[in-house]
Amino acid sequence: xxxxxxxxxxxxxxxxxxxxxxxxxxxxxxxxxxxxGEGLVVVDAEVAICTDSRFTVQAAxxxxxxxxxxxxxxxxxxxxxxxxxxxxxxxxFEADAMTYAGFETLQEKAPEVELVSTRQTLExxxxxxxxxxxxxxxxxxxxxxxxxxxxRPQIQPGMTEREVAIELxxxxxxxxxxxxxxxxxxxxxxxxxxxxATPGERKLEAGDLVVVxxxxxxxxxxxxxxxxxxxxxxxxxxxxxxxAVREAQLAGLGVVAPGCPAADxxxxxxxxLRKRGFVEEFSHSVGHGVGLEVHELPGVSARxxxxxxxxxxxxxxxxxxxxxxxxxxxxxxxxxxxxxxxALTRAAYDL
Amino acid sequence: xxxxxxxxxxxxxxxxxxxxxxxxxxxxxxxxxxxxGEGLVVVDAEVAICTDSRFTVQAAxxxxxxxxxxxxxxxxxxxxxxxxxxxxxxxxFEADAMTYAGFETLQEKAPEVELVSTRQTLExxxxxxxxxxxxxxxxxxxxxxxxxxxxRPQIQPGMTEREVAIELxxxxxxxxxxxxxxxxxxxxxxxxxxxxATPGERKLEAGDLVVVxxxxxxxxxxxxxxxxxxxxxxxxxxxxxxxAVREAQLAGLGVVAPGCPAADxxxxxxxxLRKRGFVEEFSHSVGHGVGLEVHELPGVSARxxxxxxxxxxxxxxxxxxxxxxxxxxxxxxxxxxxxxxxALTRAAYDL
Numbered sequence: 270x271x272x273x274x275x276x277x278x279x280x281x282x283x284x285x286x287x288x289x290x291x292x293x294x295x296x297x298x299x300x301x302x303x304x305x306g307e308g309l310v311v312v313d314a315e316v317a318i319c320t321d322s323r324f325t326v327q328a329a330x331x332x333x334x335x336x337x338x339x340x341x342x343x344x345x346x347x348x349x350x351x352x353x354x355x356x357x358x359x360x361x362f363e364a365d366a367m368t369y370a371g372f373e374t375l376q377e378k379a380p381e382v383e384l385v386s387t388r389q390t391l392e393x394x395x396x397x398x399x400x401x402x403x404x405x406x407x408x409x410x411x412x413x414x415x416x417x418x419x420x421r422p423q424i425q426p427g428m429t430e431r432e433v434a435i436e437l438x439x440x441x442x443x444x445x446x447x448x449x450x451x452x453x454x455x456x457x458x459x460x461x462x463x464x465x466a467t468p469g470e471r472k473l474e475a476g477d478l479v480v481v482x483x484x485x486x487x488x489x490x491x492x493x494x495x496x497x498x499x500x501x502x503x504x505x506x507x508x509x510x511x512x513a514v515r516e517a518q519l520a521g522l523g524v525v526a527p528g529c530p531a532a533d534x535x536x537x538x539x540x541x542l543r544k545r546g547f548v549e550e551f552s553h554s555v556g557h558g559v560g561l562e563v564h565e566l567p568g569v570s571a572r573x574x575x576x577x578x579x580x581x582x583x584x585x586x587x588x589x590x591x592x593x594x595x596x597x598x599x600x601x602x603x604x605x606x607x608x609x610x611x612a613l614t615r616a617a618y619d620l
Numbered sequence: 621x622x623x624x625x626x627x628x629x630x631x632x633x634x635x636x637x638x639x640x641x642x643x644x645x646x647x648x649x650x651x652x653x654x655x656x657g658e659g660l661v662v663v664d665a666e667v668a669i670c671t672d673s674r675f676t677v678q679a680a681x682x683x684x685x686x687x688x689x690x691x692x693x694x695x696x697x698x699x700x701x702x703x704x705x706x707x708x709x710x711x712x713f714e715a716d717a718m719t720y721a722g723f724e725t726l727q728e729k730a731p732e733v734e735l736v737s738t739r740q741t742l743e744x745x746x747x748x749x750x751x752x753x754x755x756x757x758x759x760x761x762x763x764x765x766x767x768x769x770x771x772r773p774q775i776q777p778g779m780t781e782r783e784v785a786i787e788l789x790x791x792x793x794x795x796x797x798x799x800x801x802x803x804x805x806x807x808x809x810x811x812x813x814x815x816x817a818t819p820g821e822r823k824l825e826a827g828d829l830v831v832v833x834x835x836x837x838x839x840x841x842x843x844x845x846x847x848x849x850x851x852x853x854x855x856x857x858x859x860x861x862x863x864a865v866r867e868a869q870l871a872g873l874g875v876v877a878p879g880c881p882a883a884d885x886x887x888x889x890x891x892x893l894r895k896r897g898f899v900e901e902f903s904h905s906v907g908h909g910v911g912l913e914v915h916e917l918p919g920v921s922a923r924x925x926x927x928x929x930x931x932x933x934x935x936x937x938x939x940x941x942x943x944x945x946x947x948x949x950x951x952x953x954x955x956x957x958x959x960x961x962x963a964l965t966r967a968a969y970d971l
Contacts, residue, residue, distance in 0.1 A: 322903075323816055364721035369713070369737060372720045386720060435793045442786045452799075465674055552673075 271332075274301055275312055277394055282312070282361060287385060289313040289357035291348055291375065294366035296561035297391040299489050302332040308344050311351045311360075319347035342378070345371055349378030361387040389566065396558060396566045397580040402490065403604055403613075406559060406582055409446070410492035410602055410613045413485040416440035417494070417616050426475045426500055430455040430468035433481070441485045450484035450491035450563040461497070461596030464553055464588060475501045478511070478595050480588075484563060491563040492614065493584050495600030499620040507597075510589050511620065513545035514597045517587040521555055522601060525585065525610040531573040538587040539571070547589045556584040559602060581605040582613065622683075625652055626663055628745055633663070633712065638736060640664040640708035642699055642726065645717035647912035648742040650840050653683040659695050662702045662711075670698035693729070696722055700729030712738040740917065747909060747917045748931040753841065754955055754964075757910060757933055760797070761843035761953055761964045764836040767791035768845070768967050777826045777851055781806040781819035784832070792836045801835035801842035801914040812848070812947035815904055815939060826852045829862070829946050831939075835914060842914040843965065844935050846951035850971040858948075861940050862971065864896035865948045868938040872906055873952060876936065876961040882924040889938040890922070898940045907935040910953060932956040933964065 278301065282290050292298055292310040299305055301312065306327045308320030317336040318328050321344065328337040338347040352360050352375075360379075362372065364386040376384055398406070420437045434453040441449055456466035458477040466480075473479060482495040497511060521538035535555040542548045554570030559582050567575035569583050577583070583605065588598030599618065603610035629652070633641055643649055643661040650656055652663065657678045659671030668687040669679050672695065679688040689698040703711050703726075711730075713723065715737040727735055749757070771788045785804040792800055807817035809828040817831075824830060833846040848862060872889035886906040893899045905921030910933050918926035920934050928934070934956065939949030950969065954961035 326814075362720070364724060365719055367720050368716055369718050369720050369723045370715035370739060373715060373737060386724060388721060431793070435790055439786055439790050442782070448803075463677075 271301055271303055274394070275316055278312055278391065281390060281394070285361065285385070285387070287359050287361040289352055289355065289360040289382075290390070291352070291360055291362040291367070292391065293363050293371065294391070296489070297363070297366070300391065300395060300561055302335055304328050304332045304335075305489065306331075309348045311348050313351075313355045313357060315355075317351050319344050319351060345374045346378055349375050352379045352382045357382050359383045359385055361385045361390065363390070364388050392566050395560055397578055398560060398582055398604075399580075402560060403580070403582065405488050405490035406492060406602070407613045409450070409485045409487040409490050410494065411615075412441055412444040412446050412487055413483055413492045413494055414615050415444050416485070417481070417483065417496070421498075424473065424479060424481070424498060424500075426473050426477075429470050429472050430457055430460070431470060433473070433479075434468040437481070437483055441483070444485070446485035446487050447489075448486050450486040450493060454480060454482035456480040456596065459593055459595050462590045462592050462594060464590055464596070464598070473500055476504070478507055478597060480596055480598050482598065482600065486563075489561050491559055491561070493559050493563055493600060493602055494614045494616055495586055495598045496616055496618065497597045497599060503620065506594075509545075510547065510591070510597050513542060513547050514587055514589055514599050515618065516545070517541040517551075518585055518599050518601060521585040521587065522603065522610050525577060525583070525603060525605055527577055527579045527605060527607060529577045531567050531569045531575040531577055531583075532571055534569050534577075534583075534585060535571050535573070538585065542587060542589065550589045550591055551587055552590060553588070556586055558583055577605045579606055585610070622651070622653055625745070626667055629663055629742065632741060632745070636712065636736070636738070638710050638712040640703055640706065640711040640733075641741070642703070642711055642713040642718070643742065644714055644722065645742070647840070648714070648717070651742065651746060651912055653686055655679050655683045655686075656840065657682075660699045662699050664702075664706045664708060668702050670695050670702060696725045697729055700726050703730045703733045708733050710734045710736055712736045712741065714741070715739050743917050746911055747926075748929055749911060749933055749955075750931075753911060754931070754933065756839050756841035757843060757953075758964045760801070760836045760838040760841050761845065762966075763792055763795040763797050763838055764834055764843045764845055765966050766795050767836070768832070768834065768847070772849070775824065775830060775832075775849060775851075777824050777828075780821050780823050781808055781811070782821060784824070784830075785819040788832070788834055792834070795836070797836035797838050798840075799837050801837040801844060805831065805833035807831040807947065810944055810946050813941045813943050813945065815941055815947070815949070824851055827855070829858055829948060831947055831949050833949065833951065837914075840912050842910055842912070844910050844914055844951060844953055845965045845967055846937055846949045847967055847969065848948045848950060854971065857945075860896075861898065861942075861948050864893060864898050865938050865940055865950050866969065867896070868892040868902075869936055869950050869952060872936040872938065873954065873961050876928060876934070876954060876956055878928055878930045878956060878958060880928045882918050882920045882926040882928055882934075883922055885920050885928075885934075885936060886922050886924070889936065893938060893940065901940045901942055902938055903941060904939065907937055909934055928956050930957055936961070
């Protein structure tokens with residue numbers, strides 16, 4: 270599988286006249302080789318992992334059959350030696366992942382090689398998921414769903430936001446997650462007005478809406494899910510906002526299909542919130558791709574120029590944020606299929 | 621306090637003929653301004669945080685009195701505008717923290733400004749801790765100590781390594797940590813032979829040695845501590861190795877003082893292990909600095925050219941790793957003082 274992926278990368282390298290490609294983003298190293306330790310990958314006619322002696326055993330286990338360089342000179346030193354030894358003339362590197370210092374070191378140690386700044390080469394390749402990748406995202410989502418189901422009955426007045434987040438993350442870990450795919454958000458009452466709230470010492474109160482945004486990472490793949498719960502009966506405004514967000518989400522999901530511009534998903538959700546009078550309170554884009562990274566291509570925003578294709582995995586997560594009052598966000602993680610969006614999360618939407 | 625820190629940076633900038641400095645490493649952004657959100661800092665005659673609308677409220681709270689730029693164009697766009705508006709000619713940037721893409725964007729948006737690659741400018745400034753910083757590291761260490769004390773009685777045969785790590789991290793979070801300062805290591809039995817083992821599904825067994833390496837981050841500051849526990853009576857070899865490591869650690873600590881080359885600490889510990897016949901099994905350097913980052917200057921290794929000074933915080937952590945058998949590592953976190961090393965951790969060394 271990773272062999273096929275490297276072949277696809279080489280085709281792209283050919284179009285750009287690159288005879289080598291230096292991969293430094295960990296998600297891309299993993300994608301191309303299976304290796305999860307620290308190091309770089311150089312793809313040329315062959316492929317090599319550039320690491321150090323701490324990771325050679327791991328590399329042999331995770332990336333059997335792939336050459337592993339672990340001599341002196343550091344990861345970049347190994348990569349430079351590799352470029353020189355294969356006679357590379359133009360080597361692409363990942364400008365979004367390589368530090369400027371890394372670039373300097375590489376250039377200094379391989380002065381004859383023209384280093385070519387590239388952006389999103391592998392990220393574009395990863396935008397459509399292979400069936401195995403879809404299964405891995407679904408498996409991560411299942412771990413998160415199970416954790417949420419376990420913790421949900423405990424989310425009651427008196428518990429702090431941090432305690433909810435800590436317990437949710439613990440259950441994900443016990444369920445097999447490598448780690449949470451991002452720091453969980455638990456935003457109760459007025460804190461819900463901050464889309465990126467950090468869980469704090471506020472105790473949940475009866476009558477609160479509680480935004481819970483969480484995900485698991487397993488085998489490298491991420492999930493992402495948001496639910497907004499009510500602690501007790503909803504008042505009229507809470508009900509109005511919650512249902513407006515849910516309808517906006519369904520409106521967005523309603524247009525998800527291969528061939529649909531990603532911007533149209535954003536527009537559909539936003540239009541519904543406009544009708545309900547909350548569009549000014551929806552301050553972020555409606556979604557993003559999910560895979561080896563919890564935020565990856567395609568962006569699902571008004572400015573996105575992506576067109577959805579079968580096999581993409583995206584979130585649809587409108588929200589309404591009202592300063593001093595609170596907020597509601599609902600997030601679905603879906604696979605784009607010929608039959609429309611297929612949900613990868615199963616957490617209930619009941620309040 | 622952060623005002624004083626910026627003044628010190630400006631002095632350094634003066635020596636390098638820099639009239640501005642772009643700070644992108646989060647630990648350094650926090651160090652200079654208190655701001656913990658996403659963004660950059662530009663230091664010139666004044667100082668500005670370059671972020672976006674998601675973080676303006678947070679910036680005002682965390683960095684009162686510091687100008688906050690949050691218009692269009694992204695963080696780098698803000699920084700470029702700032703450089704242009706103050707008429708900067710030579711602006712330093714952090715080559716180890718800035719991506720090559722970030723550099724390209726900054727240069728494109730501020731083409732008249734000469735961008736100067738720098739390394740470890742603020743890391744060098746941070747190497748000697750202020751009294752307030754020492755207190756913050758000690759506070760983080762106290763959280764970790766307390767968590768370890770709580771979990772330690774549960775570390776018994778039948779529990780998996782992952783379960784120990786999950787519980788330890790949960791207790792640190794409940795005790796007030798923002799997060800673990802690094803992914804905890806719990807390496808039991810033969811797994812102890814890997815210095816950077818990932819906690820796995822192995823169940824602890826009677827007779828195991830268990831290496832537990834953990835730390836808390838609180839208010840940005842990190843702690844770092846390793847203990848090696850015995851599950852039951854030690855056999856002769858276990859006892860021999862454990863005591864050799866402990867003696868090596870005490871030998872290293874014995875030379876810690878202002879004016880001592882950091883390399884001498886490594887040499888003292890290594891020499892003891894040489895005498896005990898284990899020097900080939902000690903495969904890493906003896907320690908590192910700890911502060912806003914869990915690994916920072918000074919390096920405490922054979923190759924280090926640093927000289928210890930009062931106010932530095934370092935680890936002293938020799939280990940012995942024997943393939944197929946297991947390992948022992950013991951790590952003390954100490955403040956360098958005129959009276960020698962002062963321990964910042966209190967976890968007991970009893971087996």
